[in-house]
Amino acid sequence: MQMLKHDLVYLTEDASHDAVIELINAEAFGPGRFAKAAARIREQGPHDRSLSFVCADDGETIASVRMTPVHAGEVKGHLLGPLAVRPSHKNRGIGRELVRIAVEAARRHGSEAVILVGDPPYYMPLGFERVSYDALKFPGPVDPGRVLVVPMAEGVHPRLKGTIGWRG
Numbered sequence: 001m002q003m004l005k006h007d008l009v010y011l012t013e014d015a016s017h018d019a020v021i022e023l024i025n026a027e028a029f030g031p032g033r034f035a036k037a038a039a040r041i042r043e044q045g046p047h048d049r050s051l052s053f054v055c056a057d058d059g060e061t062i063a064s065v066r067m068t069p070v071h072a073g074e075v076k077g078h079l080l081g082p083l084a085v086r087p088s089h090k091n092r093g094i095g096r097e098l099v100r101i102a103v104e105a106a107r108r109h110g111s112e113a114v115i116l117v118g119d120p121p122y123y124m125p126l127g128f129e130r131v132s133y134d135a136l137k138f139p140g141p142v143d144p145g146r147v148l149v150v151p152m153a154e155g156v157h158p159r160l161k162g163t164i165g166w167r168g
């Protein structure tokens with residue numbers, strides 16, 4: 001009998017992961033990934049490695065989630081993304097676990113909200129809610145129905161109004 005053994009480990013991102021994360025994101029999103037509105041925010045400044053995570057299988061990095069500090073209207077939060085899992089490792093709960101770890105890390109860090117642009121059917125069961133239609137102005141076009149938030153402070157929704165951009 002052959003046993004498939006997997007040794008999945010979740011790690012805080014460090015600089016040694018940069019090259020493989022670039023490959024994972026290229027494979028998941030293709031060349032159009034830099035044109036997205038969320039990518040334009042990420043170009044404004046660095047992500048926060050201490051809140052960004054990878055998953056490794058037997059030492060090989062196979063998934064990544066990154067978090068970037070943002071002002072979203074009056075809210076001091078974090079933008080989640082990119083989230084990508086290598087095709088060989090999809091549908092094992094790795095994406096969900098990376099989102100959970102990143103949101104909890106941001107919460108412990110004192111972040112007021114985790115915001116992303118993504119598919120509601122995937123993220124809403126993970127605690128994300130829709131942001132009021134067109135409340136946030138992104139540096140590029142977004143589908144307002146895909147702008148989602150985990151509020152982690154009092155009165156987040158009414159304060160999510162205005163521009164979203166990188167926070168130093």
Ligand SMILES: CC(C)(COP(=O)(O)OP(=O)(O)OC[C@H]1O[C@@H](n2cnc3c(N)ncnc32)[C@H](O)[C@@H]1OP(=O)(O)O)[C@@H](O)C(=O)NCCC(=O)NCCS
Nearest residue numbers: 028083084085090091092093094095096117118119121122
């Ligand atoms: C989306 C992605 C991160 C999910 O990672 P994953 O580890 O395969 O996901 P999980 O194992 O945690 O969850 C799998 C479940 O999510 C569902 N799912 C995956 N992508 C989905 C989507 N876009 N919308 C709705 N449901 C989705 C799967 O059908 C599966 O459902 P099931 O549990 O009922 O079988 C991964 O497929 C990926 O890297 N895709 C390409 C990049 C991408 O689209 N990133 C997200 C940007 S919004």
